[in-house]
Amino acid sequence: MLAGKYATQAEREHVRIVYGLDKPYYVQYANFLTNAVKGNFGKSYISQVDALDTILERFPATFELALSAIFISITGGVLLGVVVSIKPHGILSRLIMAGSLGGISIPTFFMGILWVMVFAVYLEWLPAFGRGDTVQLGSWRTGFLTLDGLKHFIMPALTLSGYQLAVLLRLTRAGMREVLSEEYIKTAWAKGLSPFKVIIKHALRNVLIPVVTIAGLSFGELIAFSIVTESIFQWPGMGNLLLISIFENDHPVIVTYIMLAAFIILSINIVVDMLYALLNPKIRYD
Amino acid sequence: MTIPAGQKILSIQELKTYFYSHQGVARAVDGVSFDLNKGEVLGVVGESGCGKSVTAQSVMQLVPDPPGKIVGGKILFHEKNLLTLPQKEIRKIRGSGIAMIFQEPMTSLNPVFTIGNQISEMFRIHKGYGKKQALLAATEMLDRVQIPSPHKRVHEYPHQLSGGMRQRVMIAMALSCDPEILIADEPTTALDVTVQAQILDLMQTLKREYNTAIQLITHDLGVIAEMTDRVVVMYAGQVVEEAKTRELFKNTLHPYTRGLLKSIPVLGKRTASDRQELTEIKGMIPSLTNLPKGCRFSNRCPQAMDICTQQAPELTGDGSGHNVRCWLHNRIQDHG
């Protein structure tokens, strides 16, 4: 199959030997492991270049998309969560909560298509796909530095952030509810602080501990699994590459992708743990 | 015991604070009136749930709304009615005019800020100090409340301190802007006996130093006897007796107060459970949503008469400052 649909028997044999597919599966696996430890994940069956390099080349696009998405979901989620917790029965709060239900239950692909329909097809305000103009900074290709690049971010980032935003909003609301009834909040009011100080300094700071933890953990997931969003917007990132590789049966790339995703999630978890310690004084000293 | 100067600084008049729920309206504070004079220590006693904390929270306007609402009365602080003052004015009074400390030192301090930060805040908002100056002042306050090595402690977090230490921090915070009134809502209930005594000692010392009037809420009559100049006894959302402390102990009028006094445990045998239970008074406090007609204590009163279940008595006195809400003593006013 790798050799192409019309390959002869001899050509097929040749391909099997080149990729080591003629060896028993346990030998293949041992080879894979020793190579992987050395950072060598094999070559792509399709493009014949190093699988890891192929993926890493796409990494900046995905990373920047995930970064914008997490930024939107944290600021949006926390802000709206606070608004909702201040006046839980107001009309605005009810609207926001209904919206967040949508954010959680509308599938990403549908939301993405909806965005495209409205803003790209009908209103023609935003580009429908791609990354737009990018700037090369060393080995990193960024879309943050051009206006066109930024415009291209808006819809994919909103789509990718939708679910997280709704989750963080609900988390913030639940946290605020709990914290606002704490004794130390009563103390804060009794000190004569302004509502802004009580809510933003004394309450929100406590609520942020779980919010940042969850947001951090989901950041890894956003990077690793932005597949749907990337394919809707034809985003030249890792997720799109994975999708293509799956269609093409490009095993080295798929395996490498999964290893990389695991590594990213793991490292982000470690960073989140450290951040958690920074936010929570009890952890720091115990 | 010094005789208070007698100048009113806080006057609560016919205060009514109700809680609204599905079960109905809980009349937690129902027509409470009492004054606090300059420099005096006023004790407020009564069983759990009689409205002591809600009265205090009403003064600070910290009643959770919903479900609570102040529906009537006046709270005069220097002749200004706090209940009609705009929020901005209230905020100025909170902390600098009237300060409050709470029962639970373990949860009254914010866990994510250093105690230095939390005390500094008082100086920054009420006195406009800069960061450094405020921290210095906070350190000095810690020294005032006799916390050892204050320079080190200011940088610590609440969880690094014991319960007694945290209550000292709360006191330091409350007194940092020289309030005229300190409302202490059961400041020692959550602490063990030796620490309790230390905290009360400290409060007495500081009271003399700052000449702060203290409204001390407690259900410990031992504390009342030791600390206060005057006492207000509350029952089911009302004041039932009010007198100078010595007078109250010597010449108890209300049957409820008498029951309370009988239930003081013997000194030296004070344990937490002894202090909580009022074994001498039979029965339960009536439900605040469904109060009896007539006197609210009538169903538990050993001396109840016919009129007690028919008509509610008024708070009356002979002009000496010893007031009581009881049909047994209603005639005092007629003669006096």
Ligand SMILES: Nc1ncnc2c1ncn2[C@@H]1O[C@H](COP(=O)(O)OP(=O)(O)OP(=O)(O)O)[C@@H](O)[C@H]1O
């Ligand atoms: N947040 C609230 N929601 C509903 N009802 C409340 C609330 N706070 C107080 N109440 C009602 O007010 C009544 C009086 O409460 P309060 O806290 O003033 O009692 P207390 O005299 O301070 O008792 P304790 O000695 O237990 O502190 C309670 O019995 C309760 O019915």
Ligand SMILES: [Mg+2]
């Ligand atoms: Mg109370």
